[in-house]
Amino acid sequence: MPSEADTRANYIDPALKEAQWDSHTITREYYFTAGRKLAGGARGSRCFVDYLLHKNNQHLAIVEAKKESEHPTKGLQQAISYAQKLNIRFVYSSNGLQIYELDLLTSHGAFVDRYPTPDELLQRYEGKATxxxxxxxxxxxxxxxxxxxxxxxxxxxxxxxxxxxxxxxxxxxxxxxxxxxxxxxxxxxxxxxxxxxxxxxxxxxxxxxxxxxxxxxxxxxxxxxxxxxxxxxxxxxxxxxxxxxxxxxxxxxxxxxxxxxxxxxxxxxxxxxxxxxxxxxxxxxxxxxxxxxxxxxxxxxxxxxxxxxxxxxxxxxxxxxxxxxxxxxxxxxxxxxSLKDGINDGYLTPYQVKRVRTNLDELVLTDGDLILKGEAKKDLYESSDYDKTIIANERTELVAKAILDNINPLEKTIIFCVNQNHALNMRDMINKHKTITDPLYCVRVTSDEGKIGRDLLERFQDNDKDIPTLLTSSQMLTTGVDARNVRNIVLDRNIGSMVEFKQIVGRGTRIFEGKDHFTIIDFRGASNLFYDPEWDGPIDEPEPGGVKEPPPGGGKGGGGDGGGTPPEPPEETLTVQLSPTRTLKVIDVEIRYIDENGRPMSAQQFLERLMLKLPDLFSSLDELRQRWANPDEREVLLLQLGEAGFDSTQLNTLRTMFHAEACDIFDLLAFLTHETPMHTRAERAAKTRETSTLFERYDQAAAQAFLEFILERYERTGTVELSRKSLANLVQLAGQGTITQLSQSFGGSAKDLLQAFIDLQHELYHCV
CATH class of the missing domain: 3.40.50.300 (P-loop containing nucleotide triphosphate hydrolases)
Structure with missing residues (x-):
């Protein structure tokens, strides 16, 4: 049956040549995006058009090719979306037998007898050219x-x-x-x-x-x-x-x-x-x-x-x-x-949100709490009051410990605080509980730090240096910080301005090798701004008066660098020492998934979207099992899940939500789609040892030792190490010499060893 390639070769190419298009004015299979960043260094599908027609450095039209047996306008909607991204006015779609032309400026579409020449298309754009x-x-x-x-x-x-x-x-x-x-x-x-x-x-x-x-x-x-x-x-x-x-x-x-x-x-x-x-x-x-x-x-x-x-x-x-x-x-x-375009095209880094709640998000003072300074003027203090109208170092310490619990120790992190004093206290609490011994592991970078702070910021921005790793600040770092390897943005202050919120988020969007996403860790509900209708595009930068730090004590800072209105006196701040009988704890860490528009979803919404997508990827439990048991097919399936918005990081988080950390992702997917019981990796490995014929087929000690090593690694790490490309590393880790040497125990060739590696995985997923 004729293919799409046949349509291009037999029909479209000759028709374009007849219309005077040549190698200087046609780009075939024009790829124009990088593909959304996914977990594990993978990329989503790149956008491309079958033909890009251009002249004089101006994009003029795209041509979508279809099989001769298909309708000529099948896939037209996708071609329109690509034309809109590329600022192209004319779209053509053809199965070779018919040519459909759509003018996006007038929205008029019709079948035509031939393609226009380059000069004819240029003439249609003449209103924009001088x-x-x-x-x-x-x-x-x-x-x-x-x-x-x-x-x-x-x-x-x-x-x-x-x-x-x-x-x-x-x-x-x-x-x-x-x-x-x-x-x-x-x-x-x-x-x-x-x-x-x-x-x-x-x-x-x-x-x-x-x-x-x-x-x-x-x-x-x-x-x-x-x-x-x-x-x-x-x-x-x-x-x-x-x-x-x-x-x-x-x-x-x-x-x-x-x-x-x-x-x-x-x-x-x-x-x-x-x-x-x-x-x-x-x-x-x-x-x-x-x-x-x-x-x-x-x-x-x-x-x-x-x-x-x-x-x-x-x-x-x-x-x-x-x-x-x-x-x-x-x-x-x-x-x-926009930001959404940048993330979906793969030129900016996606993000996830962790909303952290503590039992001090609301505070009612009791007789056991000691007032060190100021006067209590409210019965109830909320998260927006902390470090502005009330200072409780015990809360700052609780947040500092929670930050360390929710990041990897050497992930570069910016912590946005209420003001310079709060940034100072946060730095001290981080350093009190850190596991990294370097004295510059966590530093404050605010306007008060002067040249020392600027030097530390430069070191933080140097991607070849791990130290400093954590920066505490309030507003100084909201712009002008081109630190590409920032992995966490911590919000421990309320943000009333969408402008400020967007530009803070922007500190994490820079692309960096090995950085699949960054995490926004929110202690005050500031990430609820994602749900605001105005969260619809690019990240803003701050107003000129926002470049200075608020002064200690929570007062309002002055204007821009050029002087202006004198700063208002700081508000009176209540400082308290909480009763030692209080139990201070984090009560909830909610991971919010991000949809294609950059808005967080609840776990329930995420699960509902996943359930709608899964039938497109496999139609039955047997098909899922067959695909997952084959390491090559499994990688394809994981990539398809990632492109649909469910990468391995999100799936692992979902596994935690179902208390299935000891289980395989396969078991989670099977449970969600067919309500089958979930088995732990240890159970699958044990059953494989019991029922597998491979240990009898390959009876040499080296072969059996390697098969057992694979099962042990699976119990510990799951399918992470079961890909085809991991085989050589596994042979080395097992201490079995080279692939050539170990292959002698599996029949004599590397192909035999690879087949045993694949067969073992087949038995893992068919044993129960």
Missing amino acids: DISRLLRNTPFQLESGKTPYYYQELAVHAATDAIGQGTNNILLTLATGTGKTFIAFQIVHKLFQARWNRTEVGTRRPRILFLADRNVLADQAINTFNPYDSDLIKIDGEEVRRRNGKVPTNAHIFFAIYQAIAERENIDGYYKAYPPEFFDLVIIDECHRGGAKQDGSWRAILDHFSPAIHLGLTATPKRTDNVDTYDYFGDPVYEY
């Missing part, structure tokens, strides 16, 4: 050898340069934290440089560009990204101006500044006023949602002064009520890429 945008699209990216931009980065760059080519004055890009906004900005600048674009006459001179940030660490990170243009860039700050005898630098093309350094201050004109309004051709505003676009915002005066320039805003924040001024100023984004 000579300048085409010039910028065709200017190559600046890339290291062998590196290519991710598909969404390429689309973001082209969307921005298209807008510049159309003469758009205010341009907005919205992409989730961790997806490379600064890299995108650099590529835009590179294209403008190479094309010698400027606001007056293209091709005459290179542009002058101002890159604005609101924190030195962000500006410095951007400077590092722009390193290929090192000789063309300079940072505007007081030190540089003083070095030039009070003159602002003008002898560069790329200027970096934090707005506090160039804005007006009390009795001092801003440095920006020393530049003529038309000096810059482009102003890039990093994290532009942080109040800068408001009429009285921190950056607005600078933007107004440089109004002749094009203003390009970069943000991680989708439009919401608290940043409507940003969208009023820049308009709708020319390109968006």
Whole structure:
């Protein structure tokens, strides 16, 4: 029967050639995502299209191929979703006998006689193209050898340069934290440089560009990204101006500044006023949602002064009520890429949530509790009161012990506390109960720590160093921390702002080798914000006033780095010592699974979703048994479960929920689908020893010793070591020499040894 490959070779390829498409304008089997990260280093399926049609660095259409025997539009919906991800307007689906064309702009679909030519498709896109945008699209990216931009980065760059080519004055890009906004900005600048674009006459001179940030660490990170243009860039700050005898630098093309350094201050004109309004051709505003676009915002005066320039805003924040001024100023984004997209595409790390409850989440003081300072003003203190209006070190110690109980000792972890004092107390309690002896295992990194804290943060960010491992902070680490190997985000403070919550979560999303997921450990219910309707996309970053730590005692901190309103006096804090007769304990650790939209599910919801998916993977108990007993099929089944949202980490957690830690995942799945009794791994191994014919078939001592070793390892670790690729390591661990040597006891060849390895697993799952 003709296959899909036959359709491509016999029908689609000749039809495209007849329509003047060639190897320069067709990419076959175009893969454009990395595949969602799954447990054990696995990846989910990558998105790809059968044909990507393009010309002049512009995606024009995709073609979906079907078997000749299938309906020509079968699978069209998936092709539409891929076209939407790739910002493609036209979708074609064909079984070779018919060609269906769908225009996503007009939603009009119809069967057509032929494919349009490249020029015909380009003509349909002409409303978006200008000579300048085409010039910028065709200017190559600046890339290291062998590196290519991710598909969404390429689309973001082209969307921005298209807008510049159309003469758009205010341009907005919205992409989730961790997806490379600064890299995108650099590529835009590179294209403008190479094309010698400027606001007056293209091709005459290179542009002058101002890159604005609101924190030195962000500006410095951007400077590092722009390193290929090192000789063309300079940072505007007081030190540089003083070095030039009070003159602002003008002898560069790329200027970096934090707005506090160039804005007006009390009795001092801003440095920006020393530049003529038309000096810059482009102003890039990093994290532009942080109040800068408001009429009285921190950056607005600078933007107004440089109004002749094009203003390009970069943000991680989708439009919401608290940043409507940003969208009023820049308009709708020319390109968006969300946290959900980043995780599902495999460019950001998924997460799970542990909600930890203690018997001190609510506190009623008794006569046995000692008031050390302040006055009790409430009958009931709730979790939101701790370390703000009441300090009870006993609770901090309980939380510290619970943190250590719920992480692996050398997993890099950031603990977000209420304020600097709380971060100090948490550090001390962690160090009191830690098992790692290094004095810098857990450190506080807050603004009070100064250079020492910054140095410790740099060491924490170094993925080649294990120490420091745990950082305690309050707000200083919510942004600007590019630590890719963070495995745990601990929340021991209430978070009232969705902006702040999203950017805290963003500290864990960076991709790192061997990091399948990160865990949010929540002691105060802050993770309930996942259920808020506004949790629908990219991670936000904080407002400019949120970059300083709250002062000790729980009071409100001051504004941004540029001064402003004096801080309010701290609230009076009640400090208590709880009665020694109280029993302090963790009463519940609830693991919440995450759905495809990034929202936590209860265990019951997770189980219900699993039960709906399992019939798609096996239709009977016999089929499950056959698939699980074969190591190759078992890996495929686990991958399919992972792609459906149920990876091995989640399945193991589910096994714990059913008190089946000593059982195999197979037994759990069989119980859930067919209500069969669950057997422990020890029971399966014992029954296999009793009934197996392998011990008689292979009667040499070395063979029998190896078979017994496999059963013992299975009892201890389950199927983790029973894959085909683990066989060589098992032979080594068993002390049986090499595979070649051990094979002599199994018939003489490595193939015989492998077959015995597979047969033993078959008997494991068929013995009971």
